[in-house]
Amino acid sequence: QITLKESGPTLVKPTQTLTLTCTLSGLSLSTNGVAVGWIRQPPGQAPEWLALIFWDGDTRYTPSMKNSVYIAKDTSNKQVTLKLTNVGPDDTATYFCAQHTNGFFDQWGQGILVTVSS
Amino acid sequence: DIVMTQSPDSLAVSLGERATINCKSSQNVLYSFNNKNYLAWYQQKPGQSPKLLIYWASTRQSGVPDRFSGSGSGTDFTLTISSLQAEDVAVYYCQQYYDNPYTFGQGTKLEIK
Numbered sequence: 001q002i003t004l005k006e007s008g009p010t011l012v013k014p015t016q017t018l019t020l021t022c023t024l025s026g027l028s029l030s031t032n033g034v035a036v037g038w039i040r041q042p043p044g045q046a047p048e049w050l051a052l053i054f055w056d057g058d059t060r061y062t063p064s065m066k067n068s069v070y071i072a073k074d075t076s077n078k079q080v081t082l083k084l085t086n087v088g089p090d091d092t093a094t095y096f097c098a099q100h101t102n103g104f105f106d107q108w109g110q111g112i113l114v115t116v117s118s
Numbered sequence: 119d120i121v122m123t124q125s126p127d128s129l130a131v132s133l134g135e136r137a138t139i140n141c142k143s144s145q146n147v148l149y150s151f152n153n154k155n156y157l158a159w160y161q162q163k164p165g166q167s168p169k170l171l172i173y174w175a176s177t178r179q180s181g182v183p184d185r186f187s188g189s190g191s192g193t194d195f196t197l198t199i200s201s202l203q204a205e206d207v208a209v210y211y212c213q214q215y216y217d218n219p220y221t222f223g224q225g226t227k228l229e230i231k
C-alpha cells in the first residue's frame with residue numbers, strides 16, 4: 001500500500017521560507033518511473049500544481065513560481081522536500097504531496113494546512 | 119498556460135439520477151502521436167484530499183465504481199455519474215497534464231436535490 005504524508009510548520013511569518021516534507025511508504029524514489037509532486041489548494045479554491053521530482057532527480061516547476069520554489073529528494077529516507085521562499089498571505093493553503101504517474105496524481109497525502117501570518 | 123473551465127459551478131441532482139459535469143480546455147490536450155487525451159478527473163470530499171477517478175479522459179482508476187465515466191476529446195470533456203449516490207456529494211475537478219504547468223479547473227460542486 002502506497003501512502004504519502006506531509007509534515008512541517010502550520011504557521012509561518014511573511015518573508016520567511018516554508019519547508020515541507022513528504023514521507024513516502026510503499027514507494028521508492030529510486031525506482032524507475034517514480035515521481036512525486038507538490039500541489040497546494042488555497043481555502044475554497046482549486047488545486048494548483050507547484051513542482052515535481054522524478055526518480056532520476058529531474059525536476060519540473062510551474063513557471064510562475066520557478067524562482068521561489070525548490071523541490072528535492074532524499075531517497076534513502078524516502079522523503080521529498082518542498083521549499084517556498086519569501087512567503088506571503090497568498091501562500092496560505094493546504095499543501096499536498098502526491099504520486100505522479102504520466103502527468104496525473106494517483107495517490108495523495110492527507111495535506112497540511114499552512115497559514116502565513118505575522 | 120492552458121485554462122480549464124468547468125460547467126456548471128454547482129449542480130444539484132436527485133438520488134439515482136444522472137449527473138453531468140463539463141470541462142473545456144483553452145487548448146487541445148490530445149497528443150496526435152499516441153491519440154491520448156491528457157485529461158484527468160478528481161473527486162474531493164469535504165476535509166479530504168482529491169481522489170483520482172479518471173485519467174486519459176476515459177480510463178477509470180482501479181476501484182472507482184463503474185457509474186463514473188469520462189468522455190470527450192481535444193478540448194471538450196465530460197464526467198458522467200450514471201446514477202447518483204449519496205456518497206458522490208463532493209467537488210469535482212478536471213486537470214490537464216498535456217503541458218507545463220499542469221492546470222486544474224475551478225471545480226464543480228455536486229449536491230443532492
